[in-house]
Amino acid sequence: MTGALLVAAASPAVAGEGDETFLFGAPLAPGKLAAACFERRYDDAHLKAHPRQNVTAVTVLATRDEWQDAPVIVDLSLSFRKVSEPVRLSGGCTAVDGKVDRLACAIECDGGSFTLERDANGRLFFVPGHDLHVCGEEGEAAPGARLGADDDRFRLEPVPAKGCAGITPGDDMRFKLTRSPPAP
Numbered sequence: 001m002t003g004a005l006l007v008a009a010a011s012p013a014v015a016g017e018g019d020e021t022f023l024f025g026a027p028l029a030p031g032k033l034a035a036a037c038f039e040r041r042y043d044d045a046h047l048k049a050h051p052r053q054n055v056t057a058v059t060v061l062a063t064r065d066e067w068q069d070a071p072v073i074v075d076l077s078l079s080f081r082k083v084s085e086p087v088r089l090s091g092g093c094t095a096v097d098g099k100v101d102r103l104a105c106a107i108e109c110d111g112g113s114f115t116l117e118r119d120a121n122g123r124l125f126f127v128p129g130h131d132l133h134v135c136g137e138e139g140e141a142a143p144g145a146r147l148g149a150d151d152d153r154f155r156l157e158p159v160p161a162k163g164c165a166g167i168t169p170g171d172d173m174r175f176k177l178t179r180s181p182p183a184p
Helices: 017-024 046-051 161-167 169-179
Strands: 033-040 054-064 070-080 089-093 100-107 112-118 124-128 154-159
Touching: 017 033, 017 054, 017 112, 033 124, 033 161, 046 169, 054 154, 054 161, 070 161, 154 161, 161 169
Parallel strands: none
Antiparallel strands: 033 054, 033 154, 054 070, 070 089, 089 100, 100 112, 112 124, 124 154
């Protein structure tokens, strides 16, 4: 396998109003297309100072299609040192204990879990679970595509959803995001 993995079908839980506010900044109107993207890329200086960090970039794209009762899908892309292609996974998230400052997320195909958290300043963090792994029809990812000892918490910044369309495994959603990207 080349290290890239697309999980085409996700079956996440439907997000509630608090989940939507967490991901998109506000509750969504029924039938509204929504997308929000968050990313962090590490430069060579940072990676040199943190040799036990194997992740070089993290992108999280949350989308909700406009059809009735569409679930929120969360697509994740992780880039690793010495691996040419990013690993891509899909899943869904639900609020933890009904709070809107933390979402528990599960990767499709029993690929493990991660959380998305907001701190008191509203910054978003991606926290991979110890059970996070790559799964799919083609087997495991390239040998270097695994979390390092310092890959435990990543602060993400909002970026335009249109630029993140490439990580969604659905051609229909990719087209919608690149043609007329929705506002978060």
